[in-house]
Amino acid sequence: MFGDYSLGDLGSIFVMQGFAGLILFSVYVLMALGLAIIFGQMGVINMAHGEFMILGAYVTWMTSSFFQSYLPSLFSGYFFLAMILAFIASGALGMLVEWVLIRHLYKRPLDTLLATWGLSLILQQAYRSVFGAREVGVELPQWMLGSLHVTDSIEVPINGVFVMCLTVLITISVAYVMYKSRWGRQVRAVVQNRIMAGAVGINTEKVDRYTFGLGCGIAGIAGSAFTMIGSTGPTSGQLYIVDTFLVVVFGGAASLVGTIASAFSISQTQSTLEFFMSGSMAKVLTLLAVVGILMLRPQGLFALKVRK
Amino acid sequence: MSDEPNKGLFSPLRRKLLMGMAAVPAITMLPRASFAQAPATSAVNTTGLAVTDTEVTVGILHSATGTMAISETGSIEAEKLAIEQINAMGGVLGRKIKFIQEDGASDWPTFAEKAKKLLVNDKVAAIMGCWTSASRKAVLPVMEQYNGMLYYPTFYEGLEQSKNVIYTGQEATQQILAGLNWIAKEKGAKSFFFIGSDYIWPRTSNKIARKHVENVLKGKVVGEEYYPLGNTQFNSVINKIKLTKPDVIFTDVVGGSNVAFYKQLKAAGIDLSKQALLTISVTEDEIDGIGGENIAGAYACMKYFQSLDNPNNKAFVPAFKKMWGEKTVIGDVTQAAYLGPWLWKLTVEKAGSFDVDKIAAASPGVEFKGAPEGYVRIHENHHLWSKTRVGRAKLDGQFELIYETADLVEPDPFPKGYQ
Numbered sequence: 001m002f003g004d005y006s007l008g009d010l011g012s013i014f015v016m017q018g019f020a021g022l023i024l025f026s027v028y029v030l031m032a033l034g035l036a037i038i039f040g041q042m043g044v045i046n047m048a049h050g051e052f053m054i055l056g057a058y059v060t061w062m063t064s065s066f067f068q069s070y071l072p073s074l075f076s077g078y079f080f081l082a083m084i085l086a087f088i089a090s091g092a093l094g095m096l097v098e099w100v101l102i103r104h105l106y107k108r109p110l111d112t113l114l115a116t117w118g119l120s121l122i123l124q125q126a127y128r129s130v131f132g133a134r135e136v137g138v139e140l141p142q143w144m145l146g147s148l149h150v151t152d153s154i155e156v157p158i159n160g161v162f163v164m165c166l167t168v169l170i171t172i173s174v175a176y177v178m179y180k181s182r183w184g185r186q187v188r189a190v191v192q193n194r195i196m197a198g199a200v201g202i203n204t205e206k207v208d209r210y211t212f213g214l215g216c217g218i219a220g221i222a223g224s225a226f227t228m229i230g231s232t233g234p235t236s237g238q239l240y241i242v243d244t245f246l247v248v249v250f251g252g253a254a255s256l257v258g259t260i261a262s263a264f265s266i267s268q269t270q271s272t273l274e275f276f277m278s279g280s281m282a283k284v285l286t287l288l289a290v291v292g293i294l295m296l297r298p299q300g301l302f303a304l305k306v307r308k
Numbered sequence: 309m310s311d312e313p314n315k316g317l318f319s320p321l322r323r324k325l326l327m328g329m330a331a332v333p334a335i336t337m338l339p340r341a342s343f344a345q346a347p348a349t350s351a352v353n354t355t356g357l358a359v360t361d362t363e364v365t366v367g368i369l370h371s372a373t374g375t376m377a378i379s380e381t382g383s384i385e386a387e388k389l390a391i392e393q394i395n396a397m398g399g400v401l402g403r404k405i406k407f408i409q410e411d412g413a414s415d416w417p418t419f420a421e422k423a424k425k426l427l428v429n430d431k432v433a434a435i436m437g438c439w440t441s442a443s444r445k446a447v448l449p450v451m452e453q454y455n456g457m458l459y460y461p462t463f464y465e466g467l468e469q470s471k472n473v474i475y476t477g478q479e480a481t482q483q484i485l486a487g488l489n490w491i492a493k494e495k496g497a498k499s500f501f502f503i504g505s506d507y508i509w510p511r512t513s514n515k516i517a518r519k520h521v522e523n524v525l526k527g528k529v530v531g532e533e534y535y536p537l538g539n540t541q542f543n544s545v546i547n548k549i550k551l552t553k554p555d556v557i558f559t560d561v562v563g564g565s566n567v568a569f570y571k572q573l574k575a576a577g578i579d580l581s582k583q584a585l586l587t588i589s590v591t592e593d594e595i596d597g598i599g600g601e602n603i604a605g606a607y608a609c610m611k612y613f614q615s616l617d618n619p620n621n622k623a624f625v626p627a628f629k630k631m632w633g634e635k636t637v638i639g640d641v642t643q644a645a646y647l648g649p650w651l652w653k654l655t656v657e658k659a660g661s662f663d664v665d666k667i668a669a670a671s672p673g674v675e676f677k678g679a680p681e682g683y684v685r686i687h688e689n690h691h692l693w694s695k696t697r698v699g700r701a702k703l704d705g706q707f708e709l710i711y712e713t714a715d716l717v718e719p720d721p722f723p724k725g726y727q
Contacts, residue, residue, distance in 0.1 A: 023543055128373065133377035133378055134378055136597065137597050138599070139601070146574065146577060149577070155577035157543075157576050157577075159571070159575045228575075229572055230540045230571070231597050232567075233564060235375045239538040271543065275544045275547065275548060279506070280506045280535060282544075
């Protein structure tokens with residue numbers, strides 16, 4: 001298939017395809033990080049993850065509309081404020097949900113699947129009632145649109161670069177919080193043995209609530225960032241949920257490194273295959289590969305040895 | 309329509325009071341009025357439909373909840389507007405239209421169930437409804453079994469014809485062929501890249517488009533790609549587009565994927581003012597979500613644009629906005645949904661009866677001169693004769709009309725040589 005093209009063309013396409021893979025990788029990591037904390041660390045199967053993301057997207061939309069109407073001079077920088085607000089909104093909703101719903105279900109992880117699925121339906125209808133059934137268009141500042149000209153034939157999307165930087169930043173923060181801070185140690189202690197952790201004086205309820213809130217907050221940031229590349233509507237969250245679980249489960253539930261490694265392998269496979277065949281076929285082959293590997297390694301790519 | 313009060317202020321109580329007050333003169337005038345114009349119920353309704361001396365009931369069946377609510381909301385709004393306008397003009401055969409709205413909830417078995425409920429329990433005279441082909445396919449056997457009449461608004465893949473359905477949208481050849489001819493001539497386009505969502509409508513449409521490009525236009529299809537519904541990552545296919553450098557990108561991507569596709573196309577530096585792109589799946593409704601700045605310059609092939617400059621449309625757009633809000637936009641399917649109640653009214657009046665068999669027989673040849681898209685007429689195959697138009701997307705989310713066929717295009721749901 002490459003016979004008709006010049007070497008220069010092919011070179012630049014391979015560079016851009018490499019970027020496409022990296023962008024997909026960043027997107028996967030960003031959407032999976034929140035779930036990796038909630039599902040991976042806490043064992044809660046959060047089917048409403050996508051809806052927490054879309055809450056972030058709606059917050060971004062509201063911020064953008066607000067700035068357009070009242071502070072047009074500061075519009076170019078609104079996105080950073082929007083991401084912070086998205087984090088706060090989704091995090092706060094997450095903590096509320098944990099308090100009302102999730103904390104009663106820690107001993108019944110499979111029931112969290114049903115409960116959060118119901119929650120996702122409720123949230124979708126709530127968004128539909130509040131924001132309308134139609135999609136909303138989030139307007140972006142001019143500097144975030146378009147692409148960087150590297151050479152005449154190589155162009156790198158700015159929003160892709162933005163997502164990549166954001167992903168690196170958030171991954172490092174999460175890794176620091178989970179593995180270096182005192183609070184992260186408490187979280188891991190609670191996950192490994194709730195009763196013992198309580199016995200040594202850790203307030204497990206509080207740890208649970210903040211962990212769930214953090215996971216949802218990160219979902220909110222992801223949703224905010226995805227307004228650059230995707231749609232914002234009541235059911236848009238559903239577009240991400242399958243891929244998100246795929247990444248987290250394939251990576252090995254309780255491992256942050258696993259999530260990153262799995263996002264990398266899935267995204268590279270997917271984007272390479274997409275280039276050589278149709279998108280649907282690429283998806284089928286990627287899923288087949290994931291299923292095959294999970295059959296051989298049910299615990300995922302990386303797994304912590306935890307005594308249950 | 310000038311005396312229509314502000315909907316937002318309508319409380320149920322006030323509505324009841326108003327209806328009660330409105331009924332007073334109606335009751336006093338009833339005997340004379342009904343003898344004067346409305347034919348007897350026994351004459352116009354021989355099959356036990358929900359028709360009384362003063363009212364006739366129809367059904368509205370769309371998804372008000374679930375994924376498809378995004379698309380179907382506009383259709384519901386248009387149908388309600390049409391019904392209200394018809395009632396303001398005195399209704400159908402002297403009877404006011406009353407509607408029962410059911411929610412298909414984006415779930416195809418639910419559509420079938422609700423259609424059955426409307427036909428069997430409510431005995432509605434006609435149903436305005438369905439949007440996706442999947443929902444129509446689910447409802448079709450019900451319509452045929454219980455002999456109902458469905459007015460279906462969406463442009464679709466064709467390959468269907470039923471006595472019990474009037475298709476007010478375009479079938480695939482009506483939508484595609486004229487647009488391809490135009491772009492081939494106007495842009496000298498020889499190479500096409502097809503990209504669509506992976507289900508029946510894009511696949512059938514692209515099959516027709518490919519045959520037309522290869523056999524009639526003597527061009528070449530350099531790529532044909534499908535992505536699962538809901539896909540949000542298009543960078544790889546955009547790279548393929550860059551590599552193959554097609555004269556025209558021809559797209560039928562739908563739903564949330566649409567938004568992702570155009571945002572990423574723009575981000576990848578593909579300038580739609582230089583790269584020709586022809587879409588058959590983006591209307592004003594979709595641009596709301598995509599954002600005008602991401603799609604400005606693209607061509608869309610439709611039969612209706614909100615910006616159409618004709619007297620019918622100039623009355624229709626303000627009426628729609630008055631009823632549903634200044635910010636609402638009107639896309640191709642919304643307009644087609646608006647035709648449903650009107651065509652039904654005209655057909656009933658032509659047949660002089662609400663009976664479904666008589667309506668089905670009377671439908672061919674029914675003309676609607678007040679259609680916002682301009683004159684339309686029902687064909688023997690129950691599709692509409694209508695024009696094909698090409699519009700160019702502008703920054704403000706509206707389309708600028710670039711081209712329209714000189715004559716009405718004949719609907720051809722089973723195109724020879726394209727299957």
